[in-house]
Amino acid sequence: MSLRVVIIGGGIGGLCLAQGLRKDGIGATVYERDESAGFRQQGYRVSLKGAGAGALRECLPGELFALAAATSIRAATRMVFMDEQLHPKFERPLHHDPPGPGGFGVNRLTLREILLAGLDVRFGKTFTHYSPTPDGRVAAHFADGSSAAGDLLVGADGTGSAVRRQLLPDAVIDELGWAVYGRTPFADWVPGVLVDTFNRVTGPGGTGMSVATCRALEPAASAAARLAPSVRLTDIPGYFSWMLPLDDRRLCPADATALHREATRLTEGWHPAVRRLIAEADVPATFAVCITSAQPVAPWPVPNVTLLGDAVHTMSPGRGDGANIALKDAQVLVRALRRLASGTASLASATGDYQAEMLQYGFQAVADSRDNPFMRMARR
Numbered sequence: 001m002s003l004r005v006v007i008i009g010g011g012i013g014g015l016c017l018a019q020g021l022r023k024d025g026i027g028a029t030v031y032e033r034d035e036s037a038g039f040r041q042q043g044y045r046v047s048l049k050g051a052g053a054g055a056l057r058e059c060l061p062g063e064l065f066a067l068a069a070a071t072s073i074r075a076a077t078r079m080v081f082m083d084e085q086l087h088p089k090f091e092r093p094l095h096h097d098p099p100g101p102g103g104f105g106v107n108r109l110t111l112r113e114i115l116l117a118g119l120d121v122r123f124g125k126t127f128t129h130y131s132p133t134p135d136g137r138v139a140a141h142f143a144d145g146s147s148a149a150g151d152l153l154v155g156a157d158g159t160g161s162a163v164r165r166q167l168l169p170d171a172v173i174d175e176l177g178w179a180v181y182g183r184t185p186f187a188d189w190v191p192g193v194l195v196d197t198f199n200r201v202t203g204p205g206g207t208g209m210s211v212a213t214c215r216a217l218e219p220a221a222s223a224a225a226r227l228a229p230s231v232r233l234t235d236i237p238g239y240f241s242w243m244l245p246l247d248d249r250r251l252c253p254a255d256a257t258a259l260h261r262e263a264t265r266l267t268e269g270w271h272p273a274v275r276r277l278i279a280e281a282d283v284p285a286t287f288a289v290c291i292t293s294a295q296p297v298a299p300w301p302v303p304n305v306t307l308l309g310d311a312v313h314t315m316s317p318g319r320g321d322g323a324n325i326a327l328k329d330a331q332v333l334v335r336a337l338r339r340l341a342s343g344t345a346s347l348a349s350a351t352g353d354y355q356a357e358m359l360q361y362g363f364q365a366v367a368d369s370r371d372n373p374f375m376r377m378a379r380r
Contacts, residue, residue, distance in 0.1 A: 003027060003341050006140050006150035008127045008163050010034065012046070012108075013309035013326030014156030015115035020059030020334035022119065026341050029148065031125040031140065033157075037116055044183060044241035045073060045212050046111060049103045052324030055331035057101050060115075063228045068114050070223040071216050071233065073105035076198040084203035084270040086193055094198065099217070107236055110220055117231045127162050130305060138304045151347065153305045154333070156326075159292050161311035167302060168312075172295040176316055176370070178246040179289050180259045184281040186215060186238030191273050194240070201274065207266055211277065212241045240277060246288060256286040291316050293370055296363045299355050303348040306355060308333065313362035315369040325365050329358050 003026050007014045010032030021028040048056065057065045075096040082088045126143040130153050133139050139149045155163025164171055193199070194211045201209040216223075220233035244266050246252070251262055260283045267274055292314045309326030336354040339345035345353075 003152075003337065004150040005029075005337065006031065006138070006148050006153045008140060008153065008155050009157035009161075009311070010037075010112075010116075010121055010123075011156060011158060011309065011326070012111060012115065012323050013330050014154070015112065015119065015121075016056060016059050016327050017154060017156065017308060017330035017333055018119050018121075019061075019064070019115060020330055021337065023059065023061060024334065024338050024341065026337060028120070029150075030119060030121040031127060031142065031148065032121060032123050033126040035124050037113060037123075044108060044181065044239075045105055045214050046108050046323045047103070047105045047320045048327075049320070049324050050101065052327040053103045054101050055324075055327040058331050059327075059334060061118075064114050064117055064231070067223055067227045067231065067233075068106060068111060069099040069104060070218045070227060071106070071110050071114075071220050072099040073107060074196060074213070074215050074217060075099075075105065076213070077196050079198045080193055081200045081202070082193065084201060084267070084274070086191060086201070086271045086273065088193065105214075107214060107216065110216070110233055110236065113233050114231065117228065127157065129166055130163070151304065152337070152351065154308055155306070155311045156308040157311050159310045159314040161307065163305065164307055164311050167300060167305050167307065168297055171297050171312075173314060174293045174295065175249070175290055176293050177291040178249050178252050179291060180244050180246050180251075180263050181287055181289060182242050182260065182263060182278065182281045183285045184240045184242065184277050186213070186240060187280070189273070190240065190277065191271075194273070194277070201270075203267070203270060207245065209242060209244050209267065209274070214239050214241055239282075242277065242281075249290075252288045252290055254288065256284050259288055260286045289317075294363070294366055296366075297359070299352070299359065303351050306333070306351050308358075312358070313366050315366040317369075319365075319369045321365045321369055325362055329362070332357055 005028040007030045010030050018028045018030050081090040128141050130140050133149050137149050138153045139147045141147045155161050196213045215238035220235050224231045224233045244263050263278050294314045308329040315322050333354045336350040340350040
């Protein structure tokens with residue numbers, strides 16, 4: 001059957017879904033409120049585990065998955081927990097397979113640019129609501145007065161999902177904590193204990209900091225020229241991404257300068273290298289994140305509207321599962337819609353099967369993400 005899917009939200013999950021549907025010959029259009037792919041900060045690093053990398057490989061054309069692996073971030077070589085003076089308290093080596101279905105780290109902007117390749121994405125489209133159409137389909141309505149109809153509408157529009165608000169108005173999202181993220185250009189003076197390590201620096205009173213080294217295995221431009229010449233990627237020099245929990249939620253809407261100043265205050269008296277890492281940060285790239293966690297929801301009876309990723313099961317970043325579960329959602333939904341397109345399932349059974357499976361593993365991941373050292377640190 002001819003099938004048209006309307007996807008609200010151009011994040012990692014929504015774009016992966018669109019790629020998987022395109023690969024299967026199913027029509028999909030993505031509607032994104034941002035004005036362009038580079039309209040705002042896309043975050044810094046995504047760690048793909050086996051589930052996320054496997055979903056990405058299944059949904060992407062081979063050359064795009066190869067490009068994601070080629071531009072992946074160098075893997076950490078050690079796990080190190082230390083105090084604020086960088087004295088190690090625990091340390092062990094880490095071993096990794098080459099980037100592939102088993103997992104790898106990626107720059108979030110690079111991954112988004114790869115996922116955008118070849119898709120029909122309409123930027124500058126702010127979703128307001130959906131409504132049924134006379135022929136039994138569903139229409140998405142946008143703030144500019146336009147609309148788009150499809151057989152299925154997928155809300156992949158993140159934690160603040162407007163689709164979820166209409167579909168599940170009683171859904172509850174808990175605030176668990178707050179954090180400030182920053183980026184500092186890669187520099188040789190940074191101590192080795194912070195370079196290419198999975199680390200946690202814990203100061204007096206339990207204030208903690210993590211520093212991730214982000215350097216691509218191969219420059220984006222040369223990898224794209226070699227593997228997918230039609231794809232244009234932004235070259236991103238190496239950098240350190242760092243995170244600190246915020247003590248005061250009132251700082252979440254603060255500007256980058258105020259957030260950077262707070263990061264400086266939180267690390268007073270720490271090792272000079274930590275202080276310098278923050279001092280030399282790209283101040284305008286500093287931003288705050290509210291750490292949220294969804295409460296479980298019951299299955300919904302609307303067959304032609306569904307949800308994906310943070311729009312339904314937003315979770316703490318402590319276990320690094322959010323993006324991976326969103327990619328798995330895309331994979332599971334593509335498989336369900338493949339059955340629908342082939343005529344072996346109805347719309348109700350296809351979306352119902354997806355819904356049942358996604359709610360089970362998705363909210364298990366939410367529960368697991370609440371119980372981890374990151375969240376205990378964030379709640380202090």
